[in-house]
Amino acid sequence: MAVTIAKERWTSKVAEEAYGPQGLKVGGETTLPFLHFEGEIPNRAVTALEVFDTEPKDYPDILKEPFADVINDPVAWAKKVVEYGADMVALRLMSAHPDWNNASAQDVAKTAKAVADAIDVPLIVIGCGVEEKDGEILPVVAEALEGKKALIGCVTANNYKSITAAANGYGHYVIASSPLDINLCKQLNILINEMGLPLDRIAFDPLVGALGYGIEYAYSIMERARMGALTGDKTLATPIVAFIGQEAWKAKEAKDADVPEWGPQADRAILWEATTATTFAIAGANIFIMRHPESVKRFNAFVDEAMKSNAY
Amino acid sequence: MFEIIGERINGLFYDIRDAIANKDPKPVRDWAVKQAEAGAFWLDINTGPVAKKSEQAEIMAWLVKTAQEAVDLPCCIDTTNWEAMEEGLKVHKGKALINSTTAEQAKMDALFPMAANYGAAIVGLAMNEKGVPKSAEDRTALAMELVANADAYGISPVDLYIDPLVLPVNVAQEHGPECLEALRQVKLLSNPAPKTTVGLSNISQKAPNRPLINRTFLAMAMVCGLDSAVMDACDEELVDVAATASIILNQSIYCDSYLKIFRQK
Numbered sequence: 001m002a003v004t005i006a007k008e009r010w011t012s013k014v015a016e017e018a019y020g021p022q023g024l025k026v027g028g029e030t031t032l033p034f035l036h037f038e039g040e041i042p043n044r045a046v047t048a049l050e051v052f053d054t055e056p057k058d059y060p061d062i063l064k065e066p067f068a069d070v071i072n073d074p075v076a077w078a079k080k081v082v083e084y085g086a087d088m089v090a091l092r093l094m095s096a097h098p099d100w101n102n103a104s105a106q107d108v109a110k111t112a113k114a115v116a117d118a119i120d121v122p123l124i125v126i127g128c129g130v131e132e133k134d135g136e137i138l139p140v141v142a143e144a145l146e147g148k149k150a151l152i153g154c155v156t157a158n159n160y161k162s163i164t165a166a167a168n169g170y171g172h173y174v175i176a177s178s179p180l181d182i183n184l185c186k187q188l189n190i191l192i193n194e195m196g197l198p199l200d201r202i203a204f205d206p207l208v209g210a211l212g213y214g215i216e217y218a219y220s221i222m223e224r225a226r227m228g229a230l231t232g233d234k235t236l237a238t239p240i241v242a243f244i245g246q247e248a249w250k251a252k253e254a255k256d257a258d259v260p261e262w263g264p265q266a267d268r269a270i271l272w273e274a275t276t277a278t279t280f281a282i283a284g285a286n287i288f289i290m291r292h293p294e295s296v297k298r299f300n301a302f303v304d305e306a307m308k309s310n311a312y
Numbered sequence: 313m314f315e316i317i318g319e320r321i322n323g324l325f326y327d328i329r330d331a332i333a334n335k336d337p338k339p340v341r342d343w344a345v346k347q348a349e350a351g352a353f354w355l356d357i358n359t360g361p362v363a364k365k366s367e368q369a370e371i372m373a374w375l376v377k378t379a380q381e382a383v384d385l386p387c388c389i390d391t392t393n394w395e396a397m398e399e400g401l402k403v404h405k406g407k408a409l410i411n412s413t414t415a416e417q418a419k420m421d422a423l424f425p426m427a428a429n430y431g432a433a434i435v436g437l438a439m440n441e442k443g444v445p446k447s448a449e450d451r452t453a454l455a456m457e458l459v460a461n462a463d464a465y466g467i468s469p470v471d472l473y474i475d476p477l478v479l480p481v482n483v484a485q486e487h488g489p490e491c492l493e494a495l496r497q498v499k500l501l502s503n504p505a506p507k508t509t510v511g512l513s514n515i516s517q518k519a520p521n522r523p524l525i526n527r528t529f530l531a532m533a534m535v536c537g538l539d540s541a542v543m544d545a546c547d548e549e550l551v552d553v554a555a556t557a558s559i560i561l562n563q564s565i566y567c568d569s570y571l572k573i574f575r576q577k
Contacts, residue, residue: 233564
């Protein structure tokens with residue numbers, strides 16, 4: 001007797017967005033991740049490697065090593081991550097942090113412009129993480145990057161107004177960030193959209209946890225958002241950004257060098273980041289912001305396999 | 313997602329009746345826009361009781377065209393005149409909803425092929441030549457007839473809107489629980505399940521407190537599996553009830569702006 005394959009009938013799709021002057025396409029899927037037999041998955045997951053605009057303070061040695069010669073030069077560092085195969089560059093403007101260099105909006109905008117001009121892949125610009133300061137610097141960065149169709153974040157419930165207005169005016173996309181709460185996530189997308197920025201210019205970061213650090217909770221939120229999007233919730237039907245590196249490299253399993261019973265750090269650290277990314281690819285994320293080039297390589301090897309059609 | 317079928321473009325209402333008589337598109341357009349803004353998913357279009365049978369086809373085509381010129385919504389073409397039905401379908405843009413067939417074989421054999429031919433969805437009333445059944449079981453049996461016949465004509469259950477038939481609570485009180493139970497059972501008939509719909513305001517015919525009865529019934533019916541209703545899309549509190557029930561039933565993801573978002577399509 002023939003087996004009938006159960007297929008879900010989804011009624012909607014995730015918005016397709018195109019970043020950078022290159023028009024790197026992300027999203028557009030009409031089914032859950034890698035279920036090619038059920039719908040279309042026109043674009044593969046994309047990776048970005050992080051570049052700090054000033055020497056990072058919390059990078060373990062193993063993470064500094066691939067960038068040792070460029071760690072004080074964001075432009076050279078950005079070129080290097082493109083060589084390493086990242087689809088995008090994620091520039092983190094930590095120098096603006098009041099506890100770091102407290103750099104001015106003009107200073108960080110200059111760096112952002114220099115980096116954008118030096119690379120031939122789309123740029124993601126991430127603020128220093130202090131909501132108030134990001135609300136000041138990111139509009140200036142958006143202006144400096146006019147025409148670059150960059151992805152700018154993170155926009156939160158407390159600073160979305162100034163950043164959204166600038167992103168809209170200068171033709172960029174925003175990353176809307178909310179703390180592991182699907183209801184707040186949806187509400188923030190709505191608030192941003194109500195300022196006139198179309199939903200297909202928003203990508204959202206629901207906040208992820210690393211393997212062993214709440215990954216299952218973040219997974220279920222992401223999956224829920226995807227199912228909502230595919231059943232017609234337009235306010236959640238935009239690409240998802242996952243800050244993989246930021247979380248994975250906080251884990252002691254990744255950053256602690258001297259724990260021999262856990263095996264060599266070089267193996268487990270990379271595995272920690274790559275496995276965290278793989279997990280969120282299965283949950284529905286589209287844009288993977290990572291830190292180590294080897295993790296990106298391993299993650300891409302997984303995506304290569306998962307993107308082979310299983311349609312029948 | 314709950315689908316509101318806005319009831320207002322109906323020759324039963326004097327302004328629409330006059331608009332038809334004077335070929336004045338304004339009231340039709342205005343109600344199309346008003347209902348769309350209020351959250352309607354479909355616009356019910358009915359020529360009303362006074363339109364002459366010989367003119368109904370032309371009037372239906374005009375109403376559908378006029379409504380769709382004003383808003384980007386599909387229509388629920390509401391007539392027992394098959395010629396008018398077909399004229400409405402011919403000029404309709406997008407996927408229409410045929411309203412309606414019963415479980416009478418002759419009607420199903422005429423209207424299901426029409427739905428298949430025009431790629432339309434269709435409302436199936438759980439009644440036949442013997443009238444409206446009293447029990448939930450008999451309503452469900454007729455719903456099964458509709459599902460099976462629709463399937464034979466290649467119409468998926470997701471394009472079939474079963475109406476278990478609502479009777480006024482002040483004269484046919486015993487039908488209330490049967491109608492609700494029928495909604496529950498209809499959702500178990502097939503996989504995917506058929507959609508469901510009702511003519512909501514029937515529940516409160518000639519009763520005082522009509523809005524309260526309508527709202528209460530809507531929430532109760534949604535719990536039982538109601539997917540859509542022909543209703544007053546401009547009754548703000550009624551639409552709020554639909555939005556809130558859909559949140560409580562976990563049919564859409566909560567956010568603080570849910571009342572507003574529910575109305576956006």
